[in-house]
Amino acid sequence: MEPMNSPRVLVVEDEATMRTAIVRALDRAGFTAEGLPDGTGIEDTLDGFRPDLVVLDVMLPGRDGFALLGVVRDRTDAGIVMVTARDALDDRLRGLDTGADDYVVKPFLLEELTSRIRAVLRRRGRAPTALTVGDLVIDEAAGVATRAGAPLRLTATELRLLRYLAEQRGRTVSKNQILTQVWGYDAYDPNLVEVHLSALRRKLEAHGPRIVHTARGLGYTLRADG
Known part of the structure; x- marks a missing residue:
């Protein structure tokens, strides 16, 4: 039941319930997903898991999503979708200006996030065929x-x-x-x-x-x- 060439998605979200729900939804949608509660050890995870796309929550303990966006960009060519409860325009523009491919504001439907992820991967030529x-x-x-x-x-x-x-x-x-x-x-x-x-x-x-x-x-x- 696994899709061919299943894209790998890393989810960095500190809220455990939300992180688990996103990972499970992505697994059901045919992706290979892993989750992290914060940016601790993200460098090793990026090198080992080699994600095609990273979902980054902005409000994280320690290094926030904007700081981690720079880490992801420096170490990989993965797509990036920012997720946050903030709905201020300047936050969205900051994420996009610093290298994010898309930005989703909480609360959101899991189907919406999955669709956005799929669209980013498709634009990058990494969607499964x-x-x-x-x-x-x-x-x-x-x-x-x-x-x-x-x-x-x-x-x-x-x-x-x-x-x-x-x-x-x-x-x-x-x-x-x-x-x-x-x-x-x-x-x-x-x-x-x-x-x-x-x-x-x-x-x-x-x-x-x-x-x-x-x-x-x-x-x-x-x-x-x-």
Whole structure:
């Protein structure tokens, strides 16, 4: 169930609950993630883990996120996403001016952070092209997907939809979440999701048991075990 060429993400966040939630969300989304509570020993972690991207909280004990941004920039070419409760414009500009690729203000949805991370990696040419979940292989960049070795004849929208569900495998995602992540907006006819999911299911189930399930009143879940 691991994606091919899984990007590595280092999360530096002092709040344990938040750090654990981010790491778990990234793992579910197909990344390889590790967490640190502060900048202690970050140099060794950067050298050993070799992250493709670093998520830096600004308000950290000891060296703050701005100081660590300089450390990351000096030692790696990793992407950097700053995260903080501060919403002042000058803080955001400072982060971007000193080398951050993006800036997310707390509170935020984990899906938003994951999407921002993926966008930064994509701009840097480090986003994974292929994702494997059970007997399902999805390569959105190449525009192809297979199940049990058989090619799936998917539309571009169906491929994006399948990729999103695979990235969120094991989690139930709502119609609004799907609309936002696949179509790019959060207010539209939810029947759009049902129509495309119905077509996608038919194509998937032509080569194996059902893997996209409906959680009535909640949304949809992709499970590799059917």
